[in-house]
Amino acid sequence: MAVSGGLRHDLHGRGQRLTPQRQRVLDLFERVGAGHHLSAEDVHLQLLRADARVSLATVYRTLRLLASMALLRELELPEGSRRFELASAEQHDHHHLVCAACGRTEEFDSAQVLQAGADAAAKHGFRLLSSRLTVRGLCGACAAAV
Amino acid sequence: MAVSGGLRHDLHGRGQRLTPQRQRVLDLFERVGAGHHLSAEDVHLQLLRADARVSLATVYRTLRLLASMALLRELELPEGSRRFELASAEQHDHHHLVCAACGRTEEFDSAQVLQAGADAAAKHGFRLLSSRLTVRGLCGACAAAV
DNA sequence: TTCGATGCAAACACTTTGCATTGGC
């Protein structure tokens, strides 16, 4: 498939190799889709479940590698939960609404936010890479329960 | 002082006590100001430097306590750096510009972002608590170095 | 055949917890 071919090419460009393990990790992210957030542990378990033996150490190494290649992107969510998601080219920044009580998360887009981020970057002499808004709140169910 | 008096009162309301350690941790955050982000280790070192012996375990316990009381707020920054800042009432949401290369951070405000967050919350039936935009980019110096 | 990648286990950094003791109220 296209992406994996690109992966092989990109790796070779860095003197690195395309291994079944790397393939499987990236495949998994493609299978679950761009909006999904997976932790290292999630990736490891899902691969085991699919009978693809990959060590946890390799999962960590591969996540770091793919993120450094900008194929994955690390999320910026609260409190020690490192998660990654597919950073496909056609996908634009999306933002998160997180329920402070139950942890439920929703995603949304906003051109306004993008613009505000670009303005701030320009003002401080930064070259914009990405912007993420995290809105904390109480979801309907939790707000009702309080 | 006003804040500590409030602290004592809030703690009593929960059947908890105002100890010198808790006082010192909150004082430290007030001394450095609302815009500063401190890790548990930072707090511990600064207190030691000020001759205030507080164990690291207590620092962690206190940060969690003060955050649960909404006196401190935990930041949502990338990659395993848990940091806290003072959540004073008069302070409005502020956002972060983080250099992906050197980690330098700048802060900024944006009414636009606040509005976008409020819109998104309303649309998904959330009650808004706070919104934080994290913009990743390359600061001037790092962009020039690439 | 070569040298990068893997698996395993040990090492790490950060955070939490059990327990005896201290001290706020």
Added chain:
DNA sequence: GCCAATGCAAAGTGTTTGCATCGAA
């Protein structure tokens, strides 16, 4: 005096690394 809070050290997390072996190119 009671019971919450502290300090210490031990136990957990999640993540990284050293090293022998494996395998992509």
